[in-house]
Amino acid sequence: MSPNVLALLPEIILTLTGVLIMLAEPLLSAGSSRKPLGWLAILGTVAAGLASWYQLGFGTLHAYFGTIQVDTFSVFFHLLISAIVLVTLLSSVDYFEGHATHAGEYFALVLFGAVGMMLMTCSVELLMVFVGLEISSISTYIMAGFRKGQASATEASIKYFLLGSFATAFFLYGIALAFGATGSTRIDSISMGLATTATPTLAILALALIIIGIGFKVSAAPFHVWTPDVYQGAPAPVVGLMSTAPKAAAFAVLLRILFSGFPSYEPRWAGLIWIIAALSMFVGNLGALMQRDVKRMLAYSSIAHAGYLLVAYTAFPADGIASACFYTAAYAAMNVGAFTVITQIGGYNERARTIDDYAGLALKRPVLAAALGLFLLSLIGIPFTGGFFGKFYVFSAALHSGRVWLAVIGLLNSGIACFYYLRLLAAIYTRPTTENDRISAAARVSIPAAAALAITAAATLWLGIAPNGVLGLAQQSADSVHTNPAQPAQDTTNASR
Amino acid sequence: MVPISWYLVLAAVLFSIGVASFLIKRNIITIFMSIELMLNAVNLTFVAFAHMWHQITGQIFVFFVMVVAAAEAAVGLAIIIAIFRTRQTLNVDQVNLLKN
Numbered sequence: 160m161s162p163n164v165l166a167l168l169p170e171i172i173l174t175l176t177g178v179l180i181m182l183a184e185p186l187l188s189a190g191s192s193r194k195p196l197g198w199l200a201i202l203g204t205v206a207a208g209l210a211s212w213y214q215l216g217f218g219t220l221h222a223y224f225g226t227i228q229v230d231t232f233s234v235f236f237h238l239l240i241s242a243i244v245l246v247t248l249l250s251s252v253d254y255f256e257g258h259a260t261h262a263g264e265y266f267a268l269v270l271f272g273a274v275g276m277m278l279m280t281c282s283v284e285l286l287m288v289f290v291g292l293e294i295s296s297i298s299t300y301i302m303a304g305f306r307k308g309q310a311s312a313t314e315a316s317i318k319y320f321l322l323g324s325f326a327t328a329f330f331l332y333g334i335a336l337a338f339g340a341t342g343s344t345r346i347d348s349i350s351m352g353l354a355t356t357a358t359p360t361l362a363i364l365a366l367a368l369i370i371i372g373i374g375f376k377v378s379a380a381p382f383h384v385w386t387p388d389v390y391q392g393a394p395a396p397v398v399g400l401m402s403t404a405p406k407a408a409a410f411a412v413l414l415r416i417l418f419s420g421f422p423s424y425e426p427r428w429a430g431l432i433w434i435i436a437a438l439s440m441f442v443g444n445l446g447a448l449m450q451r452d453v454k455r456m457l458a459y460s461s462i463a464h465a466g467y468l469l470v471a472y473t474a475f476p477a478d479g480i481a482s483a484c485f486y487t488a489a490y491a492a493m494n495v496g497a498f499t500v501i502t503q504i505g506g507y508n509e510r511a512r513t514i515d516d517y518a519g520l521a522l523k524r525p526v527l528a529a530a531l532g533l534f535l536l537s538l539i540g541i542p543f544t545g546g547f548f549g550k551f552y553v554f555s556a557a558l559h560s561g562r563v564w565l566a567v568i569g570l571l572n573s574g575i576a577c578f579y580y581l582r583l584l585a586a587i588y589t590r591p592t593t594e595n596d597r598i599s600a601a602a603r604v605s606i607p608a609a610a611a612l613a614i615t616a617a618a619t620l621w622l623g624i625a626p627n628g629v630l631g632l633a634q635q636s637a638d639s640v641h642t643n644p645a646q647p648a649q650d651t652t653n654a655s656r
Numbered sequence: 657m658v659p660i661s662w663y664l665v666l667a668a669v670l671f672s673i674g675v676a677s678f679l680i681k682r683n684i685i686t687i688f689m690s691i692e693l694m695l696n697a698v699n700l701t702f703v704a705f706a707h708m709w710h711q712i713t714g715q716i717f718v719f720f721v722m723v724v725a726a727a728e729a730a731v732g733l734a735i736i737i738a739i740f741r742t743r744q745t746l747n748v749d750q751v752n753l754l755k756n
Contacts, residue, residue, distance in 0.1 A: 286717055293724045297731050304735055310742040311753050316735050318754075321687055324728055325678055328694035331721060332671060335698050335714075339664075339705040344713055388754040 166222035169207040176203025177270035184263030193262035197252035200266035208241030226284035230639035233281035249611035251396035272298035276408035303393040315392025322385040330372025336365035376409040380442035390458035399498025403491040439466030478556035480637035489545035493537040496615030519592030545622030663704035670697035
């Protein structure tokens with residue numbers, strides 16, 4: 160196998176599966192079930208995950224003139240993204256059945272989005288990062304508005320589209336200025352170019368613009384305004400996907416850019432990230448306190464979690480990167496899980512929206528209630544869940560690096576967060592069912608959705624009870640990002656000149 | 657010869673006009689056009705720097721930005737049509753179902 164094909168094997172598998180689904184979709188008759196296409200997508204995702212695992216045995220791979228670098232860091236995020244996409248597909252195989260006419264397109268878009276996200280995490284050339292970012296974003300814009308007959312869904316889609324494109328323009332302007340300051344758009348060459356640049360002001364401006372652009376994508380405050388509206392209007396399984404996978408990819412890009420591209424500017428960007436992290440935690444948690452809509456509440460909670468994650472960026476590289484990687488995995492497990500439950504309870508038309516609609520869930524749907532309870536406890540950060548170890552590693556990394564105040568703000572915010580998660584939990588377990596007719600006790604959870612729930616619940620518990628395996632991989636990933644930032648691939652140094 | 661800084665200042669001004677009109681304008685199509693203006697300001701910056709560094713990278717970047725902007729326009733206009741079908745208006749102030 161040529162090195163180029165080997166390096167992009169997961170992406171190639173996903174692309175081919177997606178194209179196959181797109182070709183098969185119009186051949187199926189209008190009213191027929193699209194489930195087989197969903198299963199094909201699941202098969203492709205599993206194959207892509209296995210391909211990423213296979214890549215782990217080859218060490219660091221360079222391909223396409225050195226623009227692609229598959230190291231442990233890339234593989235970590237590839238596996239994470241495959242897992243998120245797998246769970247999303249499992250929970251949405253039945254979701255569009257009987258509602259949308261061209262559900263096959265949805266499965267293909269999920270796969271194309273995953274290709275973009277994977278490309279983002281394994282690119283060391285900002286051009287490829289940009290292309291990956293756009294592949295993932297454009298797919299997600301469409302998915303957000305997939306229930307196109309509903310006014311709220313199209314509204315979510317347009318808001319996401321306009322603000323996402325706005326952010327992309329900032330990100331691009333940042334890349335352009337970085338190119339101007341250093342004469343390169345390769346992350347490792349930027350790092351070397353910064354040492355000799357004649358215009359450090361331009362480089363600082365570039366970095367600020369890149370952080371703004373990525374800040375929009377990960378919905379960190381003060382760039383979070385789109386998040387609540389989009390999460391409220393988009394279909395629940397799509398929200399589960401887009402609150403975790405594209406964010407994980409964007410966080411990975413930010414890690415690479417900051418720790419491999421701009422390590423010499425650490426004192427400057429650490430201050431900026433400090434402010435964004437603190438602001439995100441406060442805005443997210445205080446905003447979530449005011450919400451009655453469950454999806455909107457989880458949107459604010461995702462802003463807060465972006466804040467916790469950014470705390471890790473201010474820590475020393477080795478600990479900081481490892482804890483950031485671990486946190487993305489833990490957050491993905493619990494958040495996708497929570498949205499899987501919401502998908503099952505609400506259904507296509509989202510009958511249950513507010514916290515009151517969830518009253519008495521434990522009596523009507525005990526298994527779903529228990530699963531949601533587990534994910535909420537993990538989001539709070541109760542021991543023996545992934546959320547606890549995620550927070551623990553992030554805050555201890557921050558403390559070891561002397562970021563005491565940021566860790567204190569983080570712990571304070573974890574306390575605030577208890578209120579709104581527990582309010583939902585209390586509604587589920589303590590209130591009588593008589594006041595609520597939004598949840599039908601008769602509905603059943605389908606087998607793929609049950610598998611999705613089992614995977615996320617198991618992952619949440621596994622990361623909380625035996626975190627060492629994932630943490631070890633996260634630490635290896637950290638090494639591949641920050642120990643050899645200035646070693647360009649041999650064959651490629653001057654390929655672009 | 658026109659010095660490089662002129663191009664950069666022009667690009668910065670265009671980008672700022674794009675940002676300002678994104679925030680001020682109320683018609684979705686006009687907002688979308690202001691994003692295109694921002695992207696083209698970025699393109700101008702890339703070309704100017706590509707000339708300054710004598711590197712082709714910046715110019716290649718411009719091609720990719722144009723292609724991606726075209727793909728984005730296709731999706732964006734489709735979403736705008738969906739918006740118009742569901743509520744017969746393109747004024748962003750009236751696209752406000754998702755509020756508390």
